[in-house]
Amino acid sequence: MSKVSKYSSIHYNSYLQLDKILSAQDTKSQIVFGKSAHEETLFIIVHQVYELWFKQINHELYSIHDMFNQHMVDERNLGVIVGRLDRVTTIMDLIVEQIKVMETMTPLDFLEFRSLLFPASGFQSFQFRELEVLLGLKKDKRHTYNNMPYQDVFNDERKQKLKALEEGPSLRDLLEDWLERTPFIDLDGFNFVEAYKAAVAKMVESEQNAIKNTDVLTDKYKEMRIKMVGDMSTYFASIWDPNHHAKLIEEGKASISYEAMVAALFINLYRDEPILQLPFQLLRKVVEIDEGLAMWRYRHAQMVMKMLGNKIGTGGSSGHEYLNKTAQKHHIFSDLHSISTLLIPRNYMPKLPPTVKENLGFHYKPKL
Amino acid sequence: MSKVSKYSSIHYNSYLQLDKILSAQDTKSQIVFGKSAHEETLFIIVHQVYELWFKQINHELYSIHDMFNQHMVDERNLGVIVGRLDRVTTIMDLIVEQIKVMETMTPLDFLEFRSLLFPASGFQSFQFRELEVLLGLKKDKRHTYNNMPYQDVFNDERKQKLKALEEGPSLRDLLEDWLERTPFIDLDGFNFVEAYKAAVAKMVESEQNAIKNTDVLTDKYKEMRIKMVGDMSTYFASIWDPNHHAKLIEEGKASISYEAMVAALFINLYRDEPILQLPFQLLRKVVEIDEGLAMWRYRHAQMVMKMLGNKIGTGGSSGHEYLNKTAQKHHIFSDLHSISTLLIPRNYMPKLPPTVKENLGFHYKPKL
Amino acid sequence: MSKVSKYSSIHYNSYLQLDKILSAQDTKSQIVFGKSAHEETLFIIVHQVYELWFKQINHELYSIHDMFNQHMVDERNLGVIVGRLDRVTTIMDLIVEQIKVMETMTPLDFLEFRSLLFPASGFQSFQFRELEVLLGLKKDKRHTYNNMPYQDVFNDERKQKLKALEEGPSLRDLLEDWLERTPFIDLDGFNFVEAYKAAVAKMVESEQNAIKNTDVLTDKYKEMRIKMVGDMSTYFASIWDPNHHAKLIEEGKASISYEAMVAALFINLYRDEPILQLPFQLLRKVVEIDEGLAMWRYRHAQMVMKMLGNKIGTGGSSGHEYLNKTAQKHHIFSDLHSISTLLIPRNYMPKLPPTVKENLGFHYKPKL
Amino acid sequence: MSKVSKYSSIHYNSYLQLDKILSAQDTKSQIVFGKSAHEETLFIIVHQVYELWFKQINHELYSIHDMFNQHMVDERNLGVIVGRLDRVTTIMDLIVEQIKVMETMTPLDFLEFRSLLFPASGFQSFQFRELEVLLGLKKDKRHTYNNMPYQDVFNDERKQKLKALEEGPSLRDLLEDWLERTPFIDLDGFNFVEAYKAAVAKMVESEQNAIKNTDVLTDKYKEMRIKMVGDMSTYFASIWDPNHHAKLIEEGKASISYEAMVAALFINLYRDEPILQLPFQLLRKVVEIDEGLAMWRYRHAQMVMKMLGNKIGTGGSSGHEYLNKTAQKHHIFSDLHSISTLLIPRNYMPKLPPTVKENLGFHYKPKL
DSSP: OOOOOTTSOOOHHHHTTHHHHTTOOOOHHHHHHSSOOHHHHHHHHHHHHHHHHHHHHHHHHHHHHHHHSSSSOOTTHHHHHHHHHHHHHHHHHHHHHTHHHHTTSOHHHHHTTGGGGTTOOGGGOHHHHHHHHHHTOOGGGSOOBTTBOGGGGSOHHHHHHHHHHHHSOOHHHHHHHHHHTOGGGEETTEEHHHHHHHHHHHHHHHHHHHHHHOSSSOHHHHHHHHHHHHHHHHHHHHHHOHHHHHHHHHTTSOOSOHHHHHHHHHHHHTTTSHHHHHHHHHHHHHHHHHHHHHHHHHHHHHHHHHHHTTSOOTTSSOHHHHHHHHHHHOOSOHHHHTGGGGOOOGGGSOOOOHHHHHHTSBSOOOOO | OOOOOTTSOOOHHHHTTHHHHTTOOOOHHHHHHSSOOHHHHHHHHHHHHHHHHHHHHHHHHHHHHHHHSSSSOOTTHHHHHHHHHHHHHHHHHHHHHTHHHHTTSOHHHHHTTGGGGTTOOGGGOHHHHHHHHHHTOOGGGSOOBTTBOGGGGSOHHHHHHHHHHHHSOOHHHHHHHHHHTOGGGEETTEEHHHHHHHHHHHHHHHHHHHHHHOSSSOHHHHHHHHHHHHHHHHHHHHHHOHHHHHHHHHTTSOOSOHHHHHHHHHHHHTTTSHHHHHHHHHHHHHHHHHHHHHHHHHHHHHHHHHHHTTSOOTTSSOHHHHHHHHHHHOOSOHHHHTGGGGOOOGGGSOOOOHHHHHHTSBSOOOOO | OOOOOTTSOOOHHHHTTHHHHTTOOOOHHHHHHSSOOHHHHHHHHHHHHHHHHHHHHHHHHHHHHHHHSSSSOOTHHHHHHHHHHHHHHHHHHHHHHTHHHHTTSOHHHHHTTHHHHTTOOGGGOHHHHHHHHHHTOOGGGSOOBTTBOGGGGSOHHHHHHHHHHHHSOOHHHHHHHHHHTOGGGEETTEEHHHHHHHHHHHHHHHHHHHHHHOSSSOHHHHHHHHHHHHHHHHHHHHHHOHHHHHHHHHTTSOOSOHHHHHHHHHHHHTTTSHHHHHHHHHHHHHHHHHHHHHHHHHHHHHHHHHHHTTSOOTTSSOHHHHHHHHHHHOOSSHHHHTGGGGOOOGGGSOOOOHHHHHHTSBSOOOOO | OOOOOTTSOOOHHHHTTHHHHTTOOOOHHHHHHSSOOHHHHHHHHHHHHHHHHHHHHHHHHHHHHHHHSSSSOOTTHHHHHHHHHHHHHHHHHHHHHTHHHHTTSOHHHHHTTHHHHTTOOGGGOHHHHHHHHHHTOOGGGSOOBTTBOGGGGSOHHHHHHHHHHHHSOOHHHHHHHHHHTOGGGEETTEEHHHHHHHHHHHHHHHHHHHHHHOSSSOHHHHHHHHHHHHHHHHHHHHHHOHHHHHHHHHTTSOOSOHHHHHHHHHHHHTTTSHHHHHHHHHHHHHHHHHHHHHHHHHHHHHHHHHHHTTSOOTTSSOHHHHHHHHHHHOOSSHHHHTGGGGOOOGGGSOOOOHHHHHHTSBSOOOOO
16 A cells, blocks of 8 residues: 555655756766866756756646647636646746846856867757647748758657657647637628628728828829728738638648638637637737747847857857747747738627627626 | 766757756656646746756855955956856846746646645755855844744754854855955045045035025925934934944844945945946845845745735745745845945045045056 | 818827927926936936826726726626736836836936935825725725825815725725626525535545544644644635624725625636636736735835935835835735635535536537 | 026926826827727827837937047946946836737727828837937948838938938947057057967867867767867958958958957957956947847837738838848847857966056055
8 A cells, every 4th residue: 555645744855856956967067177167057057947947838738739639629628728828928938038047158158168068959959849849830841950850869769759749730730620610600690701701891992982082182192092902902812712821821821721710810800709708818829829939039049149159059050040040930820920910990890690699608698 | 097078979968967857847646646736747847946046046156155255355256256146136037037937827726736745845945045044144133934943944964054154154244344355445544434424514514505595495394304404414423433333233223344334335436436346236236136035035925825825834834924024024235225325416425535546446547 | 170080191200299208308407407417317207107107007997997887797898808907917017127227227326316306206196096096095094104195295186086086986896896796606506605615614524534544644743734724614714604704804804895705716716617717817817916016116115225225205204114015005905815715626616506507608509 | 597496396297297298198099080999098108108218228328429439438437338238228128028018909909090090100210210320220231111211201300310320420330449449459568369369279279189089989070070170260360360350341241340359359358357347348238239129129020910910011011021120130239249259268368468467457456
């Protein structure tokens, strides 16, 4: 019978396994030169803290993955999911701030032990790759680094694990599936796409008329404005024309499916309806995660420039440039980033029929 | 012959000892219930990160301690010391921010595993006590917690280590010694204290005259203002009267010695002179460290209130109240905090004689 | 007919009325001495920015006040309200950060113009008083400053406005009303208070039995733990005994009504049910606002100490002490802060009957 | 005789000119539609706060400009300059944080009033252009926006002011001049450039030998590493060969003069010498300002994408893309950013002769 009990005594030290945590800062300078470079301890601890946060982020992402990886996402879980995504963005804010700690090390301090680290590199962080793949960064979308497949720095077991992750659905994929299943797009005789098409047309016409009828503009200026308003309708083609959207995907200008895009638009427009309030928060949060990650890459690039200048990184490549490129390119939810392209002002939005509205509300009706 | 070489290969994973770092998150809920409470991982990681940062802070404090613990502090080290103190405050800002991560855990989530942690408690963090003692928190100034000597939660070896630290000079003590050795207070016939006394008297007189001679104030108001200005001189008594300062120390209203206080004042007033620029930065930094620590305690208290309410903490006492009290009381450099009480406007400041001024300058004189 | 049109041209400069905004930094040092003290511009701008943010915060608070000041709060507005409260806390985070900007001014810099400001003081900020009263800070709960009614520094019109605000319902009052109207506490034969009483009793008994039956604890320790668990039930008395709660209010230990307290507890426990997800976020947000305000007061007190030392402020009183006291005392939603005192672990929570659960869900039921 | 006096009474409200500040938020939606869009107030206040901070930043930059615009920079001013640059970076951190406040506005909220703002745009902020030009952003280095000269949106008076600023020396120019005047590069028979050339050669040789003599590397790997170390010397050519540096300037790969670059390197290497401690802090600060500005542009670009998507901005161009480009390109002190390219580890650094060392120290010599 296990002696482990809820009521056995427990000490802060053993519970947190501090013997392991606090004995893991052996400096290479001590080993090689017999004298620690003062800042190497900082360098090690900063990276260990990063890895602890990556572990926490992945802990959250896996749990969200599980909740989404269902035929039917339990609506009671949506609050939990939004809460956990919020935790992830809070951690991301923190690890961006953490760069300031690293920046208290000057380049000259870094040079004391830098050559000893070759060829170790942040590119060898397994948890970070796991994080990227879990979120949905695809192999063929990666900015290559020294023309080397990113997984080559890992052992076989880890390569295998990344491969399996890449083959299974990512969070991005599961979110797309979930969006595609949104039931309210075509319900009770209300066809959202048709209604939206009409609304956009009305908006364009009304704006153009207003310009025509004003007497405070010059004719040349009127013409220019009228054209600009007319051009807006081209943005919206991807909503009422699935083929147009398909073409955008082909050209790499869109990523998620037509159905998912329409659902995301619907949620953004009718976010105040009770059943859409948490889905709306969810869509905002995933964009924040993308941004948080990009910000971390960007700040990281800034720091590497300051620390190493234009020299190549310990991994044998220009770290600054690589990081900068990934900050620009490695977006996972870019369709959701730019969804505001497809929004129209509230006064033009199609009114929802009462039956649809009821379906977006709570079961309980307060007595008036 | 050692095979360890600067050029042996090194991997991110082994260098950071991630096998140890990332295998140290065994949840008690898994052990007791056979199923991990989701947020317990967060709870563990947040505390492990704190301990890593405490290790880093202590690494800096010990190194500064060494540089100060000399008969003569090398002036070339002052820049290094200010830089390291700046690192400490940067880390303190970060660990205050980190509380936001913990606050993404709701009280209900915490209750899933809280009872399992009894009686472990943050009061058992050895490194934090080390940090406090190193800085200079004295045993008799501590707010007691459950009427228990703070070191009782540690084993004999650690008790011994804390005792030795408490008996040696703390950073606060070494800073006091260093201030006492400032040579410029009474140099080349310039007596700073006498000059300052005259300057304050002149300031008081001049301000009072200006009030008397204005015609925009009522007599009653003039009287009140004149009295207020006169009262100011009482603040300054501790500068020109060592006995008054001694009395303040006795009453617990001052802490550092008279000589150190005068030197700190001198540095604050003449901070623009080359030789005083870094000492001035140093005095600012130690105040920031005090504030950073108080802020961490304060935010910690807020968080504990939200998480546990008025319930007693896992350590068996009301954590919220304890932390709040320490945020108010555990200041180490309080004399430096309130040094602005003793400053006067620049136009009343005693002019330094040319020989003193030369002594506060660089050796190199640019050719004009 | 108005010539003002949607299509009249508009310039950044005139739209933002920058002529007014950027011409409002006349330094008193320029007026009196004929030469601006460099840092006085900073001092003015920092305070002007504060006032702009206060205007924005009040803009949000008034709008939320309107949405709550209804017989029936529209459930579509809850998302909007939570969003606006989130904006308020985001601004509060920012104005706390802003103190760092003020702290780049040294006390000696401040002394260049400080005496010119007498007796102006931050206590004369009308918008800040408005903010406090709007939220629900009551006159008799205020920490007095120089024994002077806080509104005495304002002219009659403003005194009148504050008086009217104080007499009307504050946000705290409206939130209390809204909580009291929560319909699910006693619905369809489910009496939450009774069920919770039983659950707490079961929890206490079960925990005590577990302690008794363990063999890893000493008898003395068991006894102590059993007593501690038993004591917990006293916390909960305010839930099942309205008279006990009434007594706490009388003693100043509780503030919101019994009915509101029970509803807040219910929302905290069953926050995952669809209809309670936003109410839960709302309760979290108002606590954050309280904390944000307290943090601002606390940091402000720290800064005043550094800038003025123990000297009295320009308003004629010790600003540091006053601010510190208000940071400790001026809480408005303190019952919600400490609500975790009343929570129990999920496994002991009363199960909701199916009809109640249906009432907490959406109207739309997905087809399986 | 002026009645304005130091002792005339003064009120918070009139001192801060709050009547002007708080009456400058007329929404265009109110004017056009007769009903304010709730978020337009936020939009206005956020921008007004930005302009107040820009005014403060320019206030600091002009004052630093004055102190630098001298034949001889007073060494007593260096502490002041570093302090004011630190204030500027603190404000920059704050205005980056402030974007979070703007992001609490959703795109749908923005659409309520966005069309009313056309064609006003942030590109019409005069103070921001002033800031850029003061720092040293040159006309021909600007990323063009709609192929339009950036100053075209201003009236003649303002165009004239920008032109004059552009023609006078910028902060970047004055910093370059100051660096060029650094006297220690060739003093008392010590030629820094020659000494550094020898040091780099010794470092390269020593590193290559160590690689050759190790027995833990394969031959192929040794060869690769030896080549990498050898390639390093090409970086340094710009230090010992003024012509090489001139070529880099021609190719747009360097910006500051050869003499300034050598001085900046000297300061970075010997930063611990008393006379170089503040110059070193100064060089760090200007890089931080560049980074802070880039960060603000980057975050601004992120926000614009979220708010407007791929739509063109109110100024008639794609704001997101423009801002993103300027974040990448508009660096002013890029040579200082990447100066670490030219550093070598401390153990290879040339030792300074005693007479040079004395010249870098203080006049006062403590008695041992």
